[in-house]
Amino acid sequence: MKQTVLTRMKSRIVLASLLFGLFFGAGNLIFPVNIGQLSGSNIAQSSFGFILTAVGLASLGVIVCGRSKADSLEDMLQPYGRRYARMFTILLLLTIGPMFALPRTATVPYEVAIKALMPQANHQLGMFVYSFLFFGGALLIAIKPSKIEVWVAKIINPLFLIFLAVFFIMFMINPLGSASNTLPSGTYETSAFLTGFQMGYQTMDVLAALSFGFVIVQSTKVNHPESQSSLVKDVVYASLISGGTMIFIYTMLLLIGSSSLNVLPVASNGGIALGQLFHYYFGSAGLIFFGITITFACITTAVGLITSCARYFSSIIPKVSYELMAVVIASAGFLVSNVGLEAIIQLSIPVLNFIYPLAIMHVIVGLAFAKLLDKKRVINIMLGIMIVVAIFETMMQLPLLANQQLLSPIFTAYQTYVPLASIGLGWLNFMIAGLCIGYWLQNISNRNTRPNIT
Structure with missing residues (x-):
């Protein structure tokens, strides 16, 4: 029995390492440092708000995937x-895959770390070579799904954590001073919790959760074929361990960012700030050390994105094998990272704004209202209302429409009078209203169709 318990615990730790490696990319590394610098002495409030949404939503998304008994997002x-299931899945995977997130896994580490090591005349060539090697390495791992757990969970992610641990140890040995001595900036001065909450919400990690969650499910099924209840337990434990690790790392990075103001000015972004901090602790070798650390963080995310996209698109296009689709996805990420990334990002932002409220709706319903999924009328009414609201909120983010004289007052009124709209959660009111209206109409329909017994 003891061996069985130890074996299960080991498998859950490996799953947690895999999940952490898939999630934790460049943004997760540099974003908290920026929040810490802007929060100053209000670091406790902003940290709590940020972690609540950044870790909480992502972990819940993975748990919903595990509980769903589905093999893919479309199935769930x-x-x-x-039709909606297929359209939403394609939109989500294209957006977090080759259209947006996948190219950025290569461009962000290059821009914030590797680029500074290159002569200015060779910046474009450097990006080409770095991204080619980066996506080549990610493809070599992703092309054999059975080996992903080994490479991500047992090799690359532990190396990343070791590099990050060295940085944290240097901070603890030679602290930067008290965070209470630094002043908060902007909205962090008056509403640090809400600003941190909003920043965590805007990481949009829940989109990746709906994709990576099924990578974890498939890994559990292949390597540990057991009952559904055992699978759910493994996924929940993996989410909790991974989430706990993220909370610790986020807390350290937030604290480092806040206390760094004692020795450094506020940087324009977290990547620059983190590069300066690595240089502060490790001297001229700091940028190389930082480049290796952030590359490790990003390549595991790239592997997860290539795997998720290739697995799904090869399933709906049976004539294309998984291996060939993985090559196509990785090649697309490589090309977009070198040509026209900014334009692609601008096109992707409206899509992100559209699907994000819908994605969180699926997490909330799957977690708290799963029994309603059998009630077609309730689901259809809620979904219809949410699609309209998602389109409306997307329109608010488009400068061409937001500045229109006719629409601008409507958008302003929405932000002012709809509860939670100012922090991007106005749609939550309409989701709840849709559930209530749908449930009410469902009950009326049931009463009308009930046979009379006389």
Whole structure:
């Protein structure tokens, strides 16, 4: 029995390492440092708000995938309609894959660390070579799904954590001073918790959770074929361990960012700030050390994105094998990272704004209202209302429409009078209203169709 318990615990730790490696990319590394610098002495409030949404939403998304008994996101969304399930899945995977997130896994580490090591005349060539090696390495791992757990969970992620631990140890040995001595900036001065909450919400990690969650599910099924209840337990434990690790790392990075103001000015972004801090502790070798650390963080995320996209698109296009689709996805990420990334990002932002409220809706319903998925009328009404609201909120983010004289007052009124709209959660009111209206109409329909017994 003891051996069985130890074996299960070991497998859960490996799953947690895999999940952490898939999630934790460049943004997760540099974003908290920026928040810490802007929070100053209000670091406790902003940290709590940020962690609540950044870790909480992502962990819940993975748990919903594990509980769903589905093999893919499209499969999980079937109660919402076959066409909607496919359209939403394609939009999500294209956006977090080759259209947006995948190219950035290479461009961000290059821009914030590697670029400074290159002569200015060779910046473009340097990006080409770095991204080619980066996506080549990610593809070599992703092309054999059975080996992903080994490479991500047992090799690259532990190396990343070791590099990060060295940085944290240097900070503890030679602290930067008290965070209470530094002043907060902007909205962090008056509403640090809400600003941190909003920043965590805007990481949009829940989108990756709906994709990576099924990578974890498949890994559990392949390597540990057991009952559904055992699978759910493994996924929940992996989410908790991974989430706990993220909370510790976020807390350290937030604290480092806040206390760094004692020795450094506020940087324009977290990447620059983190590069300066690595240089502060490790001297001229600091930038190389930082470049290796952030590359390790990003390549595991790239592997997860290539795997998720290739697995899904090869399933809906049977004539294309998983291996060939992985090559296509990795090649697309490589090309976009070198040509026209900014334009692609601008096109992707409206799509992100559209699907993000819908993604969180699926997490909330899957977690708290799963029994309603069998009630077609409730789901259809809630989904219809949410699609309209998501389109409306997307329109608010488009400068061409936001500045229109006719629409601008409507958008302003929405932000002012709809609860939570100012922090990007106005849609939550309409989701709850849709559930209530749908449930009410469902009950009326049930009473009308009930046979009379006389």
